Amino acid sequence: MTTATIRVYLFKGFERLWHWTQALLIILLGITGFEIHNSYHLFGYQKAVMLHNTLAWALIALIVFAIFWHLTTGEWRQYVPTTERLSAVAHYYAVGIFKNEKHPFKESEASKLNPLQRFTYLGFKILIIPVQVTTGLLYMYYNHWHEWGIFARLDLTALLHTAGAFALISFFIVHVYMTTTGHTPLAHIKAMITGWEEIEAD
Amino acid sequence: MPQRKTLLKQLLIIPVLLVVVVGLLMAKQVQVSRAADASPVALVAAEDNPAQQGDDEVSHSTADHTKFEVLQQPFETVQDVTNACLSCHTEAADQVMHTIHWTWEKHVPDTDQTLGKKDIINNFCISIQSNEPRCTSCHAGYGWKDKTFDFTVQQNVDCLVCHDTTGTYKKFPTAAGLPVYEPTEFNGKMFNPPDLNEVAQNVGHSSRNNCGACHFYGGGGDGVKHGDLDSSLKVPDKSLDVHMSPDGANFQCSDCHTANSHEIAGSRLRMLSQSDTHYDLPNDDHNRATCESCHGITPHSNPKINDHTDKVACQTCHIPEYARGGVPTKMEWYWKDAGQFNDDGSIKSTVDEQGFPNYNTLKGSFVDEVNVKPEYYWFNGVIRYTLATDKIDDTKPVEINPIDGSYDDPNARIYPFKVHRGNQPYDPVNKTLVIPHLFGKDDTAYWKNFDWGKSIQAGMDYAGLPYSGQYDFVDTEMYWPITHMVAPKEDALACDSCHTDKTQSRVGSLEGFYMPARDHNNILDLLGWLAAAGSLLGVVVHSSLRIFGSKKGR
Numbered sequence: 153m154t155t156a157t158i159r160v161y162l163f164k165g166f167e168r169l170w171h172w173t174q175a176l177l178i179i180l181l182g183i184t185g186f187e188i189h190n191s192y193h194l195f196g197y198q199k200a201v202m203l204h205n206t207l208a209w210a211l212i213a214l215i216v217f218a219i220f221w222h223l224t225t226g227e228w229r230q231y232v233p234t235t236e237r238l239s240a241v242a243h244y245y246a247v248g249i250f251k252n253e254k255h256p257f258k259e260s261e262a263s264k265l266n267p268l269q270r271f272t273y274l275g276f277k278i279l280i281i282p283v284q285v286t287t288g289l290l291y292m293y294y295n296h297w298h299e300w301g302i303f304a305r306l307d308l309t310a311l312l313h314t315a316g317a318f319a320l321i322s323f324f325i326v327h328v329y330m331t332t333t334g335h336t337p338l339a340h341i342k343a344m345i346t347g348w349e350e351i352e353a354d
Numbered sequence: 355m356p357q358r359k360t361l362l363k364q365l366l367i368i369p370v371l372l373v374v375v376v377g378l379l380m381a382k383q384v385q386v387s388r389a390a391d392a393s394p395v396a397l398v399a400a401e402d403n404p405a406q407q408g409d410d411e412v413s414h415s416t417a418d419h420t421k422f423e424v425l426q427q428p429f430e431t432v433q434d435v436t437n438a439c440l441s442c443h444t445e446a447a448d449q450v451m452h453t454i455h456w457t458w459e460k461h462v463p464d465t466d467q468t469l470g471k472k473d474i475i476n477n478f479c480i481s482i483q484s485n486e487p488r489c490t491s492c493h494a495g496y497g498w499k500d501k502t503f504d505f506t507v508q509q510n511v512d513c514l515v516c517h518d519t520t521g522t523y524k525k526f527p528t529a530a531g532l533p534v535y536e537p538t539e540f541n542g543k544m545f546n547p548p549d550l551n552e553v554a555q556n557v558g559h560s561s562r563n564n565c566g567a568c569h570f571y572g573g574g575g576d577g578v579k580h581g582d583l584d585s586s587l588k589v590p591d592k593s594l595d596v597h598m599s600p601d602g603a604n605f606q607c608s609d610c611h612t613a614n615s616h617e618i619a620g621s622r623l624r625m626l627s628q629s630d631t632h633y634d635l636p637n638d639d640h641n642r643a644t645c646e647s648c649h650g651i652t653p654h655s656n657p658k659i660n661d662h663t664d665k666v667a668c669q670t671c672h673i674p675e676y677a678r679g680g681v682p683t684k685m686e687w688y689w690k691d692a693g694q695f696n697d698d699g700s701i702k703s704t705v706d707e708q709g710f711p712n713y714n715t716l717k718g719s720f721v722d723e724v725n726v727k728p729e730y731y732w733f734n735g736v737i738r739y740t741l742a743t744d745k746i747d748d749t750k751p752v753e754i755n756p757i758d759g760s761y762d763d764p765n766a767r768i769y770p771f772k773v774h775r776g777n778q779p780y781d782p783v784n785k786t787l788v789i790p791h792l793f794g795k796d797d798t799a800y801w802k803n804f805d806w807g808k809s810i811q812a813g814m815d816y817a818g819l820p821y822s823g824q825y826d827f828v829d830t831e832m833y834w835p836i837t838h839m840v841a842p843k844e845d846a847l848a849c850d851s852c853h854t855d856k857t858q859s860r861v862g863s864l865e866g867f868y869m870p871a872r873d874h875n876n877i878l879d880l881l882g883w884l885a886a887a888g889s890l891l892g893v894v895v896h897s898s899l900r901i902f903g904s905k906k907g908r
């Protein structure tokens with residue numbers, strides 16, 4: 153490869169810490185969650201529940217920090233959806249990538265997410281995670297519904313929570329794969345570790 | 355390579371942070387569980403509580419009964435002893451006469467039924483009516499040999515059967531509640547007349563032996579009826595019963611089955627699936643016959659487990675199996691098979707491979723078991739009985755005492771039961787269960803003549819009930835709540851005893867609620883795994899195309 157690259161600092165310290173911690177927590181929540189779902193036996197039901205609940209609180213704590221960080225740094229703007237060049241990016245992943253075309257989007261500190269990522273991660277942040285946290289907390293506090301005046305059904309709560317978990321599995325598979333689509337297969341992963349992304353210079 | 359180093363450092367911080375967060379949360383849970391180990395109940399159960407030691411302990415009573423002259427007089431009869439007791443305990447007989455131990459009858463407002471041993475039918479020896487002298491050997495009285503028994507004669511109250519501490523006072527099995535005055539044999543066992551002065555001068559609080567003399571032998575033999583009450587509880591290991599074991603709390607029955615004016619708490623005819631006053635404090639009703647009376651409703655250190663106590667009875671997890679003391683209990687009893695003799699015409703009596711009785715000419719065939727897993731049902735404490743006056747549906751097994759409750763019933767909890775199944779005679783024309791006359795020396799008693807027709811006619815006539823003259827056998831089921839033989843906490847059911855596949859779950863058949871691990875939505879699971887497989891497939895196809903494309907590009 154002789155392509156010239158330039159380095160941009162995309163992911164700040166907190167962001168990277170948050171990302172990897174969240175990744176680990178969600179993976180472990182998935183592993184314990186599907187044991188609770190009786191998909192397999194690993195830790196044993198009781199341990200799985202205890203772990204799941206503890207991990208859930210860790211995730212909630214992390215999310216609180218992340219929200220604070222996004223709001224105070226203004227980084228939330230990175231997730232404002234845009235259709236600008238959306239079809240170009242989609243076209244790239246559907247067709248162009250096989251023909252070694254250039255990626256139509258250039259990351260920069262001001263705009264580090266391509267329009268497809270913006271949509272996906274926004275959905276992740278405002279749909280899947282809130283659904284998981286809300287249904288998870290409801291599930292956890294099932295015994296208090298009555299005294300708190302909550303009218304819900306446990307079977308539907310569990311159904312949504314499980315649906316969210318399945319969504320996360322598919323997200324995870326595709327997400328991990330997409331990290332390999334940088335200019336080298338590990339480029340994106342490296343960027344999320346070091347903060348520095350190498351992008352091809354024009 | 356400075357860049358690589360910082361990269362490693364930054365990577366390290368992730369697991370470190372995670373370990374710290376998770377570790378902190380776990381440490382908190384461990385602390386909570388340590389603190390809860392020193393619960394008040396554990397302290398109460400301390401081994402050196404003198405009030406709970408066995409008979410050979412110093413008495414703490416303020417009265418020494420050996421010093422009472424009235425108890426030194428020569429006693430002709432047991433009734434004389436009762437009179438002597440009543441000369442000081444003036445209200446005792448009157449109190450007893452108001453209790454179910456005397457009346458064998460109780461009105462239950464919830465079902466507006468009058469129940470009790472006197473009235474109900476079961477699927478063991480069916481009914482006491484016309485069989486009194488045999489059954490009333492467990493009556494707290496003397497001489498109830500037939501329906502002419504006068505329930506108002508105070509001297510016929512049997513004080514000794516409950517208050518003897520010598521262990522020498524025994525009622526004869528077929529003498530309507532009386533002991534013998536001459537040495538007498540019963541089924542190869544010798545019954546000697548008690549020394550009434552010795553017994554009367556050594557009365558005291560009722561122990562497990564007193565209550566057990568009747569309650570361990572319900573159904574006519576050791577452990578037959580209840581499954582959680584048998585002679586193994588006289589001196590149980592801690593592994594059998596943490597409360598009654600001398601190595602545990604060494605409780606007597608009356609430590610939980612508290613008495614108010616001789617009325618003992620904890621009748622099975624109307625149970626409390628959960629106590630409304632959770633702790634029984636001095637100003638409460640002095641009814642301590644529920645687990646919560648001492649343990650409260652949130653006794654676990656793990657709050658997740660406490661979250662279950664509104665819907666799951668303590669007994670459900672803490673009595674993993676009943677009949678654990680080695681004494682078998684009857685699980686099935688088929689009266690229809692009764693009346694078969696050996697070839698030589700003698701009474702046939704056989705045992706199974708484990709040595710448990712499986713046939714007797716007098717009673718039919720049985721299945722006896724030890725270490726039995728309970729069945730679980732929603733139960734709010736209300737039991738409705740099928741009496742001999744009630745119409746039955748003979749197309750399916752008749753529930754002799756259907757239990758009430760469902761998930762939606764706030765008073766109901768999942769409760770463990772022994773279900774005793776079998777068949778027994780009924781009237782296929784009138785569609786009622788029938789009362790056979792079993793015991794007696796007359797020519798209608800089944801156990802003498804082996805003629806069901808005569809026996810049933812005699813029993814029904816005796817009870818004043820209509821009988822068509824035809825009989826057949828109908829399948830019956832009877833529910834016995836399991837509440838004794840509480841195991842050490844290490845032996846309690848684990849979460850996955852219930853939270854597992856429907857076919858494995860102990861509560862797999864209970865309906866009306868969602869339970870994690872047991873329940874799931876098949877469609878969602880299918881779609882979810884298909885989506886995951888689809889994503890994987892997409893990734894494989896996409897990456898193959900990329901590899902292919904890049905090769906071509908080169």
Ligand code: HEM
Pocket residue numbers: 178179181182183184185186188189190201204205208209211212284285287288289291292293310311313314316317318320321870871873874
């Ligand atoms: C803060 C977020 C979360 C909370 C508060 C939470 C809470 C819970 C609770 C309380 C349960 C029921 C456990 C029990 O008592 O039996 C549960 C089950 C489950 N959780 Fe979570 N959870 C969270 C996040 C997640 C995530 C991120 C996943 C997947 C990646 C997940 C997957 C599952 C699954 C599959 C089940 C089993 C559902 C069932 O079969 O009924 N959870 N969760």
